[in-house]
Amino acid sequence: MRKTFNFSAGPAMLPEEVLQQASQELLDYRGSGQSVMEMSHRSSVYNDIFQETKTNLKKLVNIPDNYEIIFTPGGASALFGMIAQNLMPKKSADYIITGNFSKKAAQEAKKFGYINIVASSEDKNFTYIPDVSKIQFNETADYVHICENNTIFGTKFKQLPNTNGIPLIADMSSCYLSEPIDVTQYGMIYGGVQKNIGPAGVGLSIINKDIIPIEISDNVPTMNRFDTYIDNDSMYNTPPTYTIYMCGLVFKWLLDQGGLSAIQQKNIKKAQLLYDYIDQSALFSNPVNKNDRSLMNVPFVTGDPQLDKKFIKEASDHHLVNLAGHRLVGGMRASIYNAMPFAGVQALVDFMEKFERENR
Ligand code: PMP
Helix, strand or coil, X not given: CCCCEECCCCCCCCCHHHHHHHHHHCCCHHHCCCCHHHCCCCCHHHHHHHHHHHHHHHHHHCCCCCEXXXXXXXXXXXXXXXXXXXXXXXXXXXXXXXXXXXXXXXXXXXXXXXXXXXEECHHHXXXXXXXXXXXXXXXXXXXXXXXXXXXXXXXXXXXXXXXXXXXXXXXXXXXXXXXCCCHHHCCEEEEECCCCCCCCCEEEEEEEHHHCCCCCCCCCCHHHCHHHHHHCCCCCCCCCHHHHHHHHHHHHHHHHCCHHHHHHHHHHHHHHHHHHHHHHCCCCECCCCHHHECCCXXXXXXXXXXXXXXXXXXXXXXXXXXXECCCCCCCEEEECCCCCCHHHXXXXXXHHHHHHHHHC
């Protein structure tokens, strides 16, 4: 057992069992005489890894046949622009702005069409999610974009907007596979894998084929076209083979944990332990509207930046690492993704109690 608990927002902690398995298979993958890193992506041994990875994801999320799974380079940020290049034939889309990443997604999309900001929570520094029942969507919008879990600010959509049939596209980078997902509610879900799924380097999308227009401008580079990935099973060029293999180990681990409902129950328990402690604490507070709190990213502050710094330093001395908040908000943030065990959150709460006693 490793004794450090890593609260990084991403790249983030991976399940210990997965890292053990990867280390056992590192030099010689199951008698093949090769490391997965050394294999041709077109070899039958790698093809088996790749197909099993997709099959296990399909099982986990219950993905219907009209949805495609694609792995793309460049993480979520590359997809911000690709979404607009591929899915905006009428050159218009609606964006809900709930943080830094939804802003960036909208900025990229603006390069390719007219972007309507239909709601925003910037007025209160993104500490809440706008009431989705009050949002008016534009009938001509090609899609509606949300960032479902806001990594920096610690908010999460608990209810999806009713978009009246306009495809909903969700950036799930920081809540991917943390709870059951009904993909039929979305035209597309996507995210960088480096928080809940695997090492950095890949964007994972699950996309309804019906929302991809038949004609896409010839000006869109081949590597930016979703049909390139769909038609070539994400292997038009050499994909990040090792990262995809690691994602596959995590999918298998999630199935062994009992699937997404089981992991959701664990995530609720972990988050509740931390929020309950913060809510009764005289020292620490969480700025987020209670109904909109994320189960994955929990920001908190003491109210005194010097004391926050002391907390982060002393926590690190106690093997609780990467607790500094994002530079945009300061303070602390505990990212408690699927791979964070309950014992890690318990250790954090125990340390917060001790710190509070000593610094009141
Ligand atoms: N969306 C969200 C919600 C994120 O948290 C991040 C990264 N922290 C991104 C997008 C950008 O992801 P990437 O670094 O994979 O491009």
